[in-house]
Amino acid sequence: MSFRNNLQQYIDNPGHELVVYSDEHTVVIEDKYPKSVCHYLVLPKDDAVTYIHPCIALKDKFLREKITPAIEFAKKLAAEEFVKRNLIPDTPNLRASFCNTYVKVGVHSVPSMANLHIHVLTRDMHLPCMKNRKHYNSFNTDFFVELSKFDEEIETSSDESSDSSSSISSETANSPDIKSSPPRKIQSQLPISADGRISGSIDGNSRIIRVHSDAAPRTPAKLKPNVVTMRTVSHHSKTTKNTAVQQISDQLKKPLQCWHCTKTFGGRFVQLKEHLRGEFHGRFHAVD
Numbered sequence: 001m002s003f004r005n006n007l008q009q010y011i012d013n014p015g016h017e018l019v020v021y022s023d024e025h026t027v028v029i030e031d032k033y034p035k036s037v038c039h040y041l042v043l044p045k046d047d048a049v050t051y052i053h054p055c056i057a058l059k060d061k062f063l064r065e066k067i068t069p070a071i072e073f074a075k076k077l078a079a080e081e082f083v084k085r086n087l088i089p090d091t092p093n094l095r096a097s098f099c100n101t102y103v104k105v106g107v108h109s110v111p112s113m114a115n116l117h118i119h120v121l122t123r124d125m126h127l128p129c130m131k132n133r134k135h136y137n138s139f140n141t142d143f144f145v146e147l148s149k150f151d152e153e154i155e156t157s158s159d160e161s162s163d164s165s166s167s168i169s170s171e172t173a174n175s176p177d178i179k180s181s182p183p184r185k186i187q188s189q190l191p192i193s194a195d196g197r198i199s200g201s202i203d204g205n206s207r208i209i210r211v212h213s214d215a216a217p218r219t220p221a222k223l224k225p226n227v228v229t230m231r232t233v234s235h236h237s238k239t240t241k242n243t244a245v246q247q248i249s250d251q252l253k254k255p256l257q258c259w260h261c262t263k264t265f266g267g268r269f270v271q272l273k274e275h276l277r278g279e280f281h282g283r284f285h286a287v288d
């Protein structure tokens with residue numbers, strides 16, 4: 001089994017030691033290569049979803065409802081960990097504030113792993129597994145798509161799916177009956193194959209994004225009707241796809257910049273990392 005499929009084992013075995021949460025729809029694991037003090041991955045279990053590109057799958061409100069408990073659990077677990085380490089005071093308000101301001105939730109626009117996974121991680125970004133510019137920029141540029149971004153698109157999709165010639169009540173417009181909606185216009189210029197699966201990957205060593213024709217290792221189960229229709233994606237030309245991949249790749253090469261104070265570091269990753277460590281210790285008065 002290739003490295004890209006390594007997350008499947010946690011879906012198949014929720015008893016694995018890295019699994020911190022499991023329910024009917026999801027498992028949550030501790031990232032094996034944490035980039036931050038707390039770094040979790042939320043993995044939807046459904047075979048029909050797991051090989052759909054995240055930027056498509058996460059526009060589906062049914063999926064979002066299914067994974068929300070796991071995401072909330074992961075955020076609270078991060079707060080719990082910071083309380084345990086005496087980094088934040090143990091009050092409900094401060095825990096909530098921590099979750100809202102210091103925990104990032106989102107996906108890579110070109111995931112390196114085949115199974116759909118949502119990152120939930122604290123913003124410190126200074127752990128040993130944060131090793132290079134690509135790692136940092138993958139979480140701190142537009143390469144990283146915040147989950148909240150899809151909230152807007154779900155709302156937009158609901159609006160688009162309604163009949164513009166009639167006045168539809170907000171209750172109807174927000175109806176979960178996506179099955180009856182016309183195909184949505186996919187705005188994404190991401191490398192997605194005709195069936196919505198991921199068709200690009202990042203080379204972990206060379207920082208180059210490759211496009212290949214079939215990234216998924218096995219045929220996903222039959223797609224459920226409520227999964228976003230992929231029809232418009234199939235019209236993407238190879239040229240468009242390559243341009244999009246290049247634009248995404250460029251995000252990873254951007255000059256380094258502290259997410260907090262915006263100080264720039266160019267290509268000086270070691271200095272950025274030291275700076276991030278200082279930011280962390282200054283903020284939480286942490287001692288190594």
Ligand SMILES: [Zn+2]
Nearest residue numbers: 258260261262
């Ligand atoms: Zn800074």
